[in-house]
Amino acid sequence: MAYHVKKSVSKGVYHNLELLYQQINSLYFDNQIEAEITWGRFGTYAPRKRSIRLGSYCSQKKRILIHPAMDQACVPRICLERVIHHEMLHQKFPASKHPSGRRSVHGRQFKSAEQEFKNAELADAWFKDNLKRLLS
Numbered sequence: 001m002a003y004h005v006k007k008s009v010s011k012g013v014y015h016n017l018e019l020l021y022q023q024i025n026s027l028y029f030d031n032q033i034e035a036e037i038t039w040g041r042f043g044t045y046a047p048r049k050r051s052i053r054l055g056s057y058c059s060q061k062k063r064i065l066i067h068p069a070m071d072q073a074c075v076p077r078i079c080l081e082r083v084i085h086h087e088m089l090h091q092k093f094p095a096s097k098h099p100s101g102r103r104s105v106h107g108r109q110f111k112s113a114e115q116e117f118k119n120a121e122l123a124d125a126w127f128k129d130n131l132k133r134l135l136s
């Protein structure tokens, strides 16, 4: 895991994860997702060069962790919603194993469900322009 969990901290300074999670759960998942959501902690987090993870989902603990750098006033809500939606999809579409033995984390169903997220292009454009600054 890239960073540690501070227990049950879903209310950040600027963004309330629990609230966003509930809205997304009702809007996109028919309230069928059951997960805990919390901010990760700064500290042991080491940014990875290629894939920068702003969120993660642990299927054993049913817990979504969101990178604490996202709790800033400058981060648009849509961007948080985009990351939360993505992590929630991991519960709906668990990783599967290909006949070849390769693990598929973001399979075809996952990706097509991800495309249902509204205004994804707005969130992605913001990430494209601001991700480096956000994590620096």
Ligand SMILES: [Zn+2]
Pocket (backbone or CB within 6 Å): 086, 090, 105, 106
């Ligand atoms: Zn993912």
